[in-house]
Amino acid sequence: MNPTKPSEKSSRRAIALFSGGLDSTLAIWLVKRQGVEVIALNVDIGFGSTKSKLEHMQSMCDQVGVELRTLDIRDQYLREILFNPKYGYGKNFNPCIDCHGNMFRIARELMEPWEADFLISGEVVGQRPMSQRRDALDLVTNLSDTSDILLRPLSAKVLPPTLPEREGWVDREQLLGITGRNxxxxxxxxxxxxxxxxxxxxxxxxxxxxxxxxxxxxxxxxDTLEVEDIALLKCGRHLRLPGGAKLVIGRHKEDNEMIDAAITPKYEKIRLLDATGPVAAISAGAGEADRELAAKLTATYGKTSPEQSYTVQVGERTYTVTPYPTKAECQQYFINS
Ligand code: SF4
Structure with missing residues (x-):
C-alpha cells in the first residue's frame, strides 16, 4: 500500500516497534490517543533475558489498549546481523544500529500486509550511547529505508516533521521533544x-x-552459533576444558531446569548418581579426559565431600571421581575468569 494514498480504513494505522519498555509504551500511547490504531510489534532476536517478558509486554499493551504481535527472527538475525554488522558493535556484543535498522526494515515490509500507514518507535534522541545518538537515528532510518514514515513520538519535536505529521494523521504539537538520558x-x-x-x-x-x-x-x-545454542548460553557456569569441550554447570534449581531443557544433540547431560548436585551439560563427543574432568568438576559443585568418591553419569557412561578440595581449583576452567 502506498502510505500517501487515502486509506479505506476508518482511521490511520501504525506499527509500533515494541520492546516492552516504558519508552515504546509511551510512544504508542502518544499516537493512540490521537485516534490512530496501533499494532505493537515485538521482534524476537533471541537474546531477551527472561521468560516473564511476554507476560510483561502483554500487560503494557493491555494498559494502553493495543494489540501485541510477536515475530521470531532469531534465525535471520544470527545469519545476517549479529556477526556482520555494518556499523559495528556497542560496548559489548550489541550491534544496535544494525539491529534497529533490521527491525525497522522488517516492520516496513509488514506495512502492506498489515495495512499500516506508518511506523513508530520509542527511540529518544541522545538517550543511549550507541543507537540513539542523532546521527545513529539517521543511520537506522537509512538502513531500513524508513525515511519519512518512521515517527519517533518521544523526540518528534526535535526531529524534522515526518509524513504522518505533515499529512495531519498525527498532530505534531501533541508529541514530545525529549532528548538525553534523563x-x-x-x-x-x-x-x-x-x-x-x-x-x-x-x-x-x-x-x-x-x-x-x-x-x-x-x-x-x-562453534557456529545456532538458534538452539542460545538457551544454554543464558544459564549456568560456563567452562572450557583442556581438550576443547564446553561444560555448563547449573548454579541453582532454575539453572538446572533450564540446562535440562536446553540440552540439544550437541550436548550430553551430566548428573551425580549418588549425591545431590547440579545438572550439567558437556559437548557431545568430548574426549575421555574432558569427560572425566567434567564429572569431577560437576561433583565439586554438588553436596559432596572431597574425602569421598562419587559416581557421575556423563551421557551414557559413568565415572567414579573425587571432588576437588575447594571450588577455587575449578576457576582455571571458567570462561569468565
Ligand atoms: S538494538 Fe541493541 S539492545 Fe536492542 S535488541 Fe538490538 S542489540 Fe539488543
Missing part, C-alpha cells in the same frame, strides 16, 4: 496516565551484558 518526563507521563508495573522484568537485551557477551565471543571461537 527519564524525568517519561516517568511523569507514566504517572499521569496511570501506567503500572512498567519496569521491564529481569533487565534488557543480553547482548549488552558484559558477561554474556564474553560467553558468546568465546563460544563462536569453537
Amino acid at each position: 527519564r524525568e518526563v517519561q516517568l511523569k507521563l507514566a504517572e499521569e496516565i496511570g501506567l503500572k508495573d512498567f519496569e521491564k522484568p529481569g533487565g534488557g537485551c543480553l547482548l549488552t551484558d558484559e558477561n554474556f557477551s564474553k560467553k558468546l565471543a568465546e563460544f563462536v571461537k569453537y
Whole structure:
C-alpha cells in the first residue's frame, strides 16, 4: 500500500516497534490517543533475558489498549546481523544500529500486509550511547529505508516533521521533544496516565551484558552459533576444558531446569548418581579426559565431600571421581575468569 494514498480504513494505522519498555509504551500511547490504531510489534532476536517478558509486554499493551504481535527472527538475525554488522558493535556484543535498522526494515515490509500507514518507535534522541545518538537515528532510518514514515513520538519535536505529521494523521504539537538520558518526563507521563508495573522484568537485551557477551565471543571461537545454542548460553557456569569441550554447570534449581531443557544433540547431560548436585551439560563427543574432568568438576559443585568418591553419569557412561578440595581449583576452567 502506498502510505500517501487515502486509506479505506476508518482511521490511520501504525506499527509500533515494541520492546516492552516504558519508552515504546509511551510512544504508542502518544499516537493512540490521537485516534490512530496501533499494532505493537515485538521482534524476537533471541537474546531477551527472561521468560516473564511476554507476560510483561502483554500487560503494557493491555494498559494502553493495543494489540501485541510477536515475530521470531532469531534465525535471520544470527545469519545476517549479529556477526556482520555494518556499523559495528556497542560496548559489548550489541550491534544496535544494525539491529534497529533490521527491525525497522522488517516492520516496513509488514506495512502492506498489515495495512499500516506508518511506523513508530520509542527511540529518544541522545538517550543511549550507541543507537540513539542523532546521527545513529539517521543511520537506522537509512538502513531500513524508513525515511519519512518512521515517527519517533518521544523526540518528534526535535526531529524534522515526518509524513504522518505533515499529512495531519498525527498532530505534531501533541508529541514530545525529549532528548538525553534523563527519564524525568517519561516517568511523569507514566504517572499521569496511570501506567503500572512498567519496569521491564529481569533487565534488557543480553547482548549488552558484559558477561554474556564474553560467553558468546568465546563460544563462536569453537562453534557456529545456532538458534538452539542460545538457551544454554543464558544459564549456568560456563567452562572450557583442556581438550576443547564446553561444560555448563547449573548454579541453582532454575539453572538446572533450564540446562535440562536446553540440552540439544550437541550436548550430553551430566548428573551425580549418588549425591545431590547440579545438572550439567558437556559437548557431545568430548574426549575421555574432558569427560572425566567434567564429572569431577560437576561433583565439586554438588553436596559432596572431597574425602569421598562419587559416581557421575556423563551421557551414557559413568565415572567414579573425587571432588576437588575447594571450588577455587575449578576457576582455571571458567570462561569468565
Ligand atoms: S539492545 Fe539488543 S535488541 Fe536492542 S538494538 Fe541493541 S542489540 Fe538490538
